[in-house]
Amino acid sequence: MSKKSLFVSEIYSAIQGEGPLLGIRQIFLRLSGCDLRCKWCDTPESLQRSPLCSVEQKMGERNFKMIQNPINYESFISFVNNLVPKLHHSMSITGGEPLLQAELLKTYIIKLKEQFKFPVYLESGGHRHDELSSIIHLLDYVSMDIKIPSSGTAVLWENHKKFLDVCLKSESLIDFWIKLVVSEETLLDELVYAVDLVKSRLINKSPILFLQPVTQINGIKPPTPCNLLNIHKELLSLYPHIRVVPQVHSLISQK
Ligand code: SF4
Numbered sequence: 001m002s003k004k005s006l007f008v009s010e011i012y013s014a015i016q017g018e019g020p021l022l023g024i025r026q027i028f029l030r031l032s033g034c035d036l037r038c039k040w041c042d043t044p045e046s047l048q049r050s051p052l053c054s055v056e057q058k059m060g061e062r063n064f065k066m067i068q069n070p071i072n073y074e075s076f077i078s079f080v081n082n083l084v085p086k087l088h089h090s091m092s093i094t095g096g097e098p099l100l101q102a103e104l105l106k107t108y109i110i111k112l113k114e115q116f117k118f119p120v121y122l123e124s125g126g127h128r129h130d131e132l133s134s135i136i137h138l139l140d141y142v143s144m145d146i147k148i149p150s151s152g153t154a155v156l157w158e159n160h161k162k163f164l165d166v167c168l169k170s171e172s173l174i175d176f177w178i179k180l181v182v183s184e185e186t187l188l189d190e191l192v193y194a195v196d197l198v199k200s201r202l203i204n205k206s207p208i209l210f211l212q213p214v215t216q217i218n219g220i221k222p223p224t225p226c227n228l229l230n231i232h233k234e235l236l237s238l239y240p241h242i243r244v245v246p247q248v249h250s251l252i253s254q255k
Pocket of ligand 1 (some may be wrong): 014034035037038039041042043046047095096097125156
């Protein structure tokens with residue numbers, strides 16, 4: 001069973017706190033395992049596969065039950081059903097890095113769509129382009145990160161270019177966008193490089209690029225208000241579709 005089942009960290013109902021769909025209600029499928037190590041990771045519990053995952057039993061009640069991993073798709077569908085999918089806008093598939101389990105995800109997404117007619121929103125580090133290509137036809141929304149060098153990851157510019165190209169070529173995605181987390185350590189030069197990279201790939205779509213001030217963690221702080229305004233101004237002069245949006249779920253003490 002394990003080779004055909006997903007390693008999951010959490011399944012729960014919550015409010016989307018980032019990007020253009022801010023405020024919608026989603027069922028979150030958080031997969032475990034990540035091949036990156038961002039300095040400001042806010043989900044350290046999902047970095048490694050764990051023998052157990054936590055599953056909310058009733059929508060929004062936070063009555064989590066620990067369930068043995070991996071989770072087969074029959075159990076997955078039943079857990080989703082318990083959370084009243086019709087009251088949700090979509091399913092958010094996040095992590096960890098969800099594309100590490102892309103092959104298995106295909107089956108789960110197909111079943112999910114058959115059963116609940118649910119849009120699917122993928123949140124990814126934006127580096128696993130081959131895996132994205134294999135499932136892009138099943139996705140409705142993609143939120144991709146660009147990991148700038150000061151995030152603490154390896155240099156991923158080439159991966160991000162290819163990932164962005166897959167999104168740009170998709171004819172089935174409803175929308176996709178790019179997220180750049182910024183901290184007090186972020187250099188304007190690396191943000192300019194990221195914006196130039198995005199601009200160099202664009203043909204006939206202009207995705208929004210979100211600057212997300214880091215939610216304070218591990219002693220890492222967001223930019224000062226003045227610095228953030230200055231970064232925004234400089235980047236707007238390069239590309240007009242840049243917005244500043246913090247993680248709103250953290251501001252309202254939501255998961
Ligand atoms: S990609 Fe996401 S889950 Fe992985 S280390 Fe970075 S913030 Fe954490």
